[in-house]
C-alpha cells in the first residue's frame with residue numbers, strides 16, 4: 001500500500017511567480033489499485049507524480065511505500081520501488097543502444113551482482129519471452145538500436161523496462177499521448193495487461209476521458225493542486241464521458257466559487 005499524506009509543493013516560493021502546484025494532497029493507493037488521473041492543464045497532475053517519484057522535493061507531507069517512509073529518499077533511491085514512463089517516447093530509453101542493452105540496464109538496476117547476471121545467456125531468452133508478450137515483434141530484434149523503433153514500440157519497451165522487476169508503484173504520465181490513436185490503444189492494452197497481471201499499484205495520468213473511465217479501478221480528478229473528486233470502480237462503470245465532462249465542469253466551477261468566497 002502507498003500512503004501519501006498532506007503533500008504540498010509550491011514552486012518559486014516567496015517570489016512573484018509563486019505557484020502552489022500541490023495543495024495538501026492525501027491519497028492511498030491500495031494493493032492492486034490502478035488509478036487514472038484527469039484534470040486540466042496545470043492542475044498539478046505531473047507535479048503529483050514527480051513528487052511521489054522524488055523528482056521534486058516536497059515542502060510538507062509524507063510518502064510511505066509499504067509502511068516505509070520514503071520522503072527523505074532522493075529520486076535514485078526511490079527508483080528501487082517506483083517504475084515510471086513519461087509522455088515523451090525519447091525519455092525512457094537510450095536510442096544509441098540496442099533493445100538488449102536497454103533491457104540489461106533495466107534488469108541490473110539496483111542489483112548488486114547485476115553485471116554478472118546480465119552476462120548470463122539465459123537473459124536473452126527471458127527478454128525474448130517478455131518482448132513477445134508485447135505483440136510488437138520486438139522479440140526478434142534484440143540487436144536493433146532503440147533509435148530505430150517507432151514511438152509506440154519505444155513506449156512499450158519503456159513500459160517493459162519499468163516493470164522488468166515488478167515495482168511497488170508504477171507512475172505513467174500521459175505515456176500514450178504522443179502516439180497515434182491506433183498505437184495509443186495498443187500501448188494502453190499492453191499497459192493494462194502488465195498492470196493487472198502483476199497486480200502493480202499504478203497511477204496513470206491521461207487527458208483522454210474515455211481512457212480514464214475504461215482503464216483502472218478508480219479515477220481521480222485534480223484541479224488547482226487538489227484532488228477534487230474520486231470515482232470508484234462501480235461508479236466508473238455507470239459513468240459516460242459526457243457525465244465525466246459535466247462533473248468536471250461542475251467541480252471546477254464549485255472550486256472557483258469557493259476560492260472567490262475565501263477571497
Ligand SMILES: Nc1ncnc2c1ncn2[C@@H]1O[C@H](COP(=O)(O)OP(=O)(O)OP(=O)(O)O)[C@@H](O)[C@H]1O
Pocket residue numbers: 011012019020021039040041042043044045046047048
Ligand atoms: N518545474 C517547475 N517550475 C515551476 N513551476 C512549475 C514546474 N512544474 C510545474 N509547474 C507549475 O505547477 C503547476 C502544475 O503543473 P503540472 O505540470 O503539475 O500540471 P499538469 O496537471 O500536469 O498539466 P498538463 O496537463 O498540462 O500536463 C502549473 O502551474 C505549472 O506551471
Ligand SMILES: [Mg+2]
Pocket residue numbers: 045046047
Ligand atoms: Mg502534466
